[in-house]
Amino acid sequence: MLTDTVSDANKQMRAAPQISVTEEENGARLCLSGRWTTHSVNQIDLAMRKIERSQRSGFFQIDMSDVQGLDTAGAWLIERLRQSLESDNVAVEITGLHASWQPLMQEVAKAYAPITQRKKDKRDFFLTTFFAAIGEGVFSMYKDFKMSMYILGSTIRGSQMKQGRGSGISMPAIVHQMHRMGVGAIPIVMLMSTIVGAIIAQQGAFQLRYFGAEIFVVDLVGILVLRELGVLLTAIMIAGRSGSAITAEIGSMKMREETDALKVMGLNPVGVLVFPRLVALVIVLPLLTILADVAALLGAGGVAWFYSNISPEAFIARLHDAVALNTYFAGLIKAPFMAMIIGIMASVEGLKVGGSAESLGRRVTASVVKSIFVVIVIDGLFAMFYAAIDF
Secondary structure (H helix, E strand, O other), X not given: OHHHHHHHHHHHHHHOOEEEEEEEOOEEEEEEEEEEOOOOHHHOHHHHHHHHHOOOOOEEEEEEEEEEEEOHHHHHHHHHHHHHHHHOOOEEEEEOOOHHHHHHHHHHHHHHHHHHHHHHHHOOOHHHHHHHXXXXXXXXHHHHHHHHHHHHHHHHHOOOOEOOEOOOOOHHHHHHHHHHHOHHXXXXXXXXXXXXXHHHHHHHHHHHHHHOOHHHHHHHHHHHHHHHHHHHHHHHHHXXXXXHHHHHHHHHHHHOOHHHHHHXXXXXXXXXXXXXXXXXXXXXXHHHHHHHHHHHHHHHHHHHHHHHOOOHHHHHHHHHHHOOHHHHHHHHOHHHHHHHHHHXXXXXHHHOOOOOXXXXXXXXXXXXXXXXXXXXXXXXXXXXXXXXXXX
């Protein structure tokens, strides 16, 4: 029994991973032996780290001729040492590697390379990272602009159901999209507009009361809602509701390679998927803007009647005097342009979706954020344009 115990102990000692470093004229030689596996590499990890931290130059040879066993954990330690030395400009050569272990070492090297790259990136000068991010952003904007112009041009040219030649517009598809984007959005758009109009009327009435000019709350609400808030809030709601849906629908088709299947069948994905949605948005958004304006004025009229004792007759009469026809059209003219922006942005992001659910989520988020941002910018540009032409 004692002999067997001693024999098992000797086997474990021979199986334990061991290293020996031999200094040579032009560098150093590291000899590995034993079993470099998950159950034993913890015994040698500290020694390997000391070699990694040591200052070396020239040539370094790793001899694996006496290694009896190797798995992912052992290969990871060896690869960590190799890349650590190479990062210090030390030439490393691995010899004696068994042919059956070469694929394992190659896969571990591929997995370890991104970690080394991230460590190098952290040492980059902050201005380099800053300008690199700006450059990537500008190039991304350029690609988005090109794709947007392609979609806009395809839409203006026609449905283009077949590649290279036009065909009839699919009215059922357009009507279906109008129902989904327009009729389905009526309740939330009118509710939101009513609440916003009521809030503006309440706050305006309380502030104008100090000057004895509560009746001018009608001017405030009428001009603000009809020129700016009605169309802007409606466009923001449509960007969040319908824009995200467009991106998700087109993106999921892209993930399942349905857009590629359309191309194989000779159909243009822009004509089949994007064109009906853009046309439906251009028709629906002005109609929703009209409903939003009416709802906001009704909410403001109710609050003015309740808080300021302005009767509905007086409210309508004052509104008729304060609001001209150009005030109404100033907001309505913006709606088709905002609809085109929302549809194009959503379609561009949908066509950029990759093959993962994470990519789809990022593109949907980017679609909503970009659409809302550009819609607000366009609204500001329209405001400056109207001021310049005195409209």
